[in-house]
Amino acid sequence: MLWAKLEDEYDVIVVGAGPGGSWAAKHCAEEGLRTLMIEKRQEIGSPVRCGEGMAKVWLDELGIKPNKEWIANEVQGARIYSPNMAHIEVNEKHAGNECGYVLHRSFYDKAMAREAARSGAQVLVKCMATAVLKEDDYVTGLKIHYMQQEKEVRAKVVVAADGFESQIARWAKMPGLRTNLKSKDANACFQYNMIGVDCDVRYNDFFVGSVAPGGYVWVFPKGEDQANVGIGVNLSKITGAAEAKRYLDKWIAKMPEYRKGKIIEQVCGGISCSQPVKKSHANGLILVGDAARMIDPLTGGGIANAQMSGMLAGPILKECIEKGDVSEQALKAYDDAWRAEMETQLLRNYIAKEKVLDLPDETFDKIISALSEVQLEKITTYTLLKALETKHPELVAELADLL
Amino acid sequence: MVAMRLDKHVCMWCGACVGVCPVNSIILFETRIEFQDHCTDCLICERMCPVGAIYHVDENDGHIQLQSEI
Numbered sequence: 481m482l483w484a485k486l487e488d489e490y491d492v493i494v495v496g497a498g499p500g501g502s503w504a505a506k507h508c509a510e511e512g513l514r515t516l517m518i519e520k521r522q523e524i525g526s527p528v529r530c531g532e533g534m535a536k537v538w539l540d541e542l543g544i545k546p547n548k549e550w551i552a553n554e555v556q557g558a559r560i561y562s563p564n565m566a567h568i569e570v571n572e573k574h575a576g577n578e579c580g581y582v583l584h585r586s587f588y589d590k591a592m593a594r595e596a597a598r599s600g601a602q603v604l605v606k607c608m609a610t611a612v613l614k615e616d617d618y619v620t621g622l623k624i625h626y627m628q629q630e631k632e633v634r635a636k637v638v639v640a641a642d643g644f645e646s647q648i649a650r651w652a653k654m655p656g657l658r659t660n661l662k663s664k665d666a667n668a669c670f671q672y673n674m675i676g677v678d679c680d681v682r683y684n685d686f687f688v689g690s691v692a693p694g695g696y697v698w699v700f701p702k703g704e705d706q707a708n709v710g711i712g713v714n715l716s717k718i719t720g721a722a723e724a725k726r727y728l729d730k731w732i733a734k735m736p737e738y739r740k741g742k743i744i745e746q747v748c749g750g751i752s753c754s755q756p757v758k759k760s761h762a763n764g765l766i767l768v769g770d771a772a773r774m775i776d777p778l779t780g781g782g783i784a785n786a787q788m789s790g791m792l793a794g795p796i797l798k799e800c801i802e803k804g805d806v807s808e809q810a811l812k813a814y815d816d817a818w819r820a821e822m823e824t825q826l827l828r829n830y831i832a833k834e835k836v837l838d839l840p841d842e843t844f845d846k847i848i849s850a851l852s853e854v855q856l857e858k859i860t861t862y863t864l865l866k867a868l869e870t871k872h873p874e875l876v877a878e879l880a881d882l883l
Numbered sequence: 884m885v886a887m888r889l890d891k892h893v894c895m896w897c898g899a900c901v902g903v904c905p906v907n908s909i910i911l912f913e914t915r916i917e918f919q920d921h922c923t924d925c926l927i928c929e930r931m932c933p934v935g936a937i938y939h940v941d942e943n944d945g946h947i948q949l950q951s952e953i
């Protein structure tokens with residue numbers, strides 16, 4: 481869309497054209513709402529900030545047809561390696577929300593934005609929201625910048641899908657809306673896309689323990705000799721500069737399969753490993769995806785949750801706007817809807833993340849070795865404890881509160 | 884008193900520092916990081932930056948960066 485065609489008021493303005501924003505814009509536009517989506521980058525989906533793992537089951541639930549354009553590889557499962565390199569294998573269906581497809585996010589994000597545009601949403605790139613407009617305790621719009629121009633645009637509801645930065649919520653300063661993160665609830669991430677590596681295209685591999693304090697190293701294969709080799713390190717474990725990159729470089733140097741690889745892309749970013757926000761709605765404002773801290777705190781996967789929340793927002797915003805009530809009370813329906821879909825899982829995995837945050841290497845070794853000796857149909861807390869019981873009863877007590 | 888600085892040749896414009904700043908004092912204008920006045924010098928952003936693009940200067944303008952043992 482051209483800036484000149486920009487209207488003074490929309491039903492909905494979505495900030496951010498990540499998967500969450502595009503899916504919110506698509507579903508709002510499909511409901512007939514006059515929708516504008518703005519993105520501060522000049523190109524949607526680039527630079528990539530992602531390991532690009534995504535579960536197959538989620539695509540279905542989100543109403544997305546798999547497309548060769550943005551699928552790099554299909555994996556059958558995940559392997560989790562302990563510090564002593566014992567490993568367990570988890571079938572794709574039970575491996576959480578990061579396993580199934582390895583995507584090309586730069587194409588995926590564009591495909592999602594394309595759907596939003598085709599559904600009728602206006603899209604403006606290189607356009608940044610720099611301030612939140614408020615009147616009588618309501619968020620009523622945004623100040624936006626495009627090239628050298630500036631404009632105030634009104635909206636009945638602002639959808640903050642601005643990702644990890646989550647600044648719209650903080651600029652809005654609405655009661656109860658908090659998106660700040662504690663150090664132990666954030667991970668610093670770094671990744672190389674490497675060519676000429678010996679990866680196994682059938683698996684997404686995870687390496688846990690002190691190689692990546694409070695997080696893990698991942699290898700997500702995108703092709704026979706090509707993989708995303710990345711790391712997340714918990715911020716509470718970082719004392720010096722550039723440690724995410726340092727830990728990854730150190731790990732790669734030890735691995736003959738990967739150290740011969742050639743780097744064709746570098747990726748950098750932050751993820752939350754927190755509980756989701758206590759409140760994702762205020763008068764005239766809702767938060768979607770990473771902005772609402774919906775990333776799975778254990779796996780770090782956030783694409784699907786972002787899109788799910790965006791999708792749920794569509795019909796709810798339609799109803800609120802139609803009734804002329806975009807108050808906090810009315811928009812609570814959105815908060816309830818995404819919680820019903822994903823909160824239990826997020827809270828359970830938050831407890832699990834808190835557990836593994838300080839787990840010593842020996843404990844990882846014991847757990848993963850014990851599990852590798854039994855055939856696990858499905859890794860659940862119960863099967864995990866059951867398998868540990870015979871070999872390491874002392875650990876069962878320690879992990880029992882996970883239940 | 885210190886002041887936060889950015890090495891723009893290192894920065895990858897990822898917004899990781901923005902997301903963890905406790906007082907929301909950093910803005911990422913697509914490819915350009917700006918520190919605002921209400922920074923409290925907590926150095927959290929410097930630790931968070933995955934590639935070490937953030938450093939600080941002290942009152943004598945000396946460049947300082949948190950050293951890493953890794």
Ligand SMILES: Cc1cc2nc3c(=O)[nH]c(=O)nc-3n(C[C@H](O)[C@H](O)[C@H](O)COP(=O)(O)OP(=O)(O)OC[C@H]3O[C@@H](n4cnc5c(N)ncnc54)[C@H](O)[C@@H]3O)c2cc1C
Pocket residue numbers: 495496497498499500501502518519520521525529530531532533534577578607608609610641642643644645647669670671710747748749750751768769770771775780781782783784786
């Ligand atoms: C290194 C790394 C690896 C990851 N690996 C995986 C993985 O393997 N699987 C997985 O599922 N998830 C992964 N994630 C998480 C995943 O990338 C996010 O959960 C997902 O992108 C969230 O989508 P979103 O739409 O909420 O936010 P984003 O995709 O972050 O989109 C937010 C958009 O808002 C824009 N924006 C921000 N502020 C403004 C503003 N003021 N004005 C205009 N535009 C603005 C940004 O430019 C951005 O494009 C990873 C994250 C990182 C950093």
Ligand code: SF4
Pocket residue numbers: 887903904905906907908909918921922923924925926927928929
């Ligand atoms: S030093 Fe602390 S307050 Fe200042 S910009 Fe960095 S994180 Fe924000």
Ligand code: SF4
Pocket residue numbers: 748889893894895896897898899900901911916931932933934935936937
């Ligand atoms: S975290 Fe580092 S690389 Fe990322 S935007 Fe901030 S300064 Fe730049």
